[in-house]
Amino acid sequence: MLQVIEALKWRYATKKFDNKRMLSIAQIDILKNAFNLTATSFGLQPVRLVIISDKQQQEVLVPVTMNQQQVADASHVLVFCIEKNVDGTYVEDYFNNVKATRSTPDEVLKPFKDYLLDHFKNVSVADNHLWATKQAYLAMGNLLTVCALEEIDACPMEGFSPEGYSEALDLDKHGIQPVLVMPVGYRAEDDMFSSLKKVRKPIANAVLEL
Numbered sequence: 001m002l003q004v005i006e007a008l009k010w011r012y013a014t015k016k017f018d019n020k021r022m023l024s025i026a027q028i029d030i031l032k033n034a035f036n037l038t039a040t041s042f043g044l045q046p047v048r049l050v051i052i053s054d055k056q057q058q059e060v061l062v063p064v065t066m067n068q069q070q071v072a073d074a075s076h077v078l079v080f081c082i083e084k085n086v087d088g089t090y091v092e093d094y095f096n097n098v099k100a101t102r103s104t105p106d107e108v109l110k111p112f113k114d115y116l117l118d119h120f121k122n123v124s125v126a127d128n129h130l131w132a133t134k135q136a137y138l139a140m141g142n143l144l145t146v147c148a149l150e151e152i153d154a155c156p157m158e159g160f161s162p163e164g165y166s167e168a169l170d171l172d173k174h175g176i177q178p179v180l181v182m183p184v185g186y187r188a189e190d191d192m193f194s195s196l197k198k199v200r201k202p203i204a205n206a207v208l209e210l
Helices: 002-010 025-036 055-061 088-102 106-122 125-149 162-169
Strands: 047-052 076-083 176-185
Touching: 002 125, 025 047, 025 125, 047 055, 047 125, 047 176, 055 162, 076 125, 088 106, 125 176, 162 176
Parallel strands: none
Antiparallel strands: 047 076, 076 176
16 A cells, blocks of 8 residues: 555656657556546446547647647647537447446346436536546546556646647547546656655645544
8 A cells, every 4th residue: 555655656747758758558558448447427438538649749739738848748648538428329338338248137227227318318418518527537537546656657737728629639520528638658857846845735634534
């Protein structure tokens, strides 16, 4: 357990990446799998991860990321996206996957399936997107911890233009909407922020034990 805490102390929101160092295929595979194993509400996974490693494409994204140079200098850029349309067909596909994976009988699945079909039939688009966005935050939080354990530097970002990303990456054709961005790679040796002490509340002020 101490290993986890030390890894979390090591990580920070990297402000300057070493643009000459790249993550390995094996490291990217770990991040892919960790993303896919993230817990999500109802198990529906209304999130998708877009991984960018093309340097020209990364440069294009800088102006629509509030000119944050990390996007250009990082090894890869992870874009957390939500499904625009979680509807009856999406729910049916989920339960088909459950049945194929677990051989669960239809009569066992039916009550939960009917509940979700009814829920997503009546929920508004805005509420649906808000719900899905919360799942994207879960995924990012999970990957931040995995990155720390793997000694991969990362910088979680909300400061970007979703419209700019959608246009630059042609995400509309995939039916997804970007909500979070996270460059990953290796910190530059001269990133002054890497040596700063973490500023956190005392545990007694952050945790309430009842």
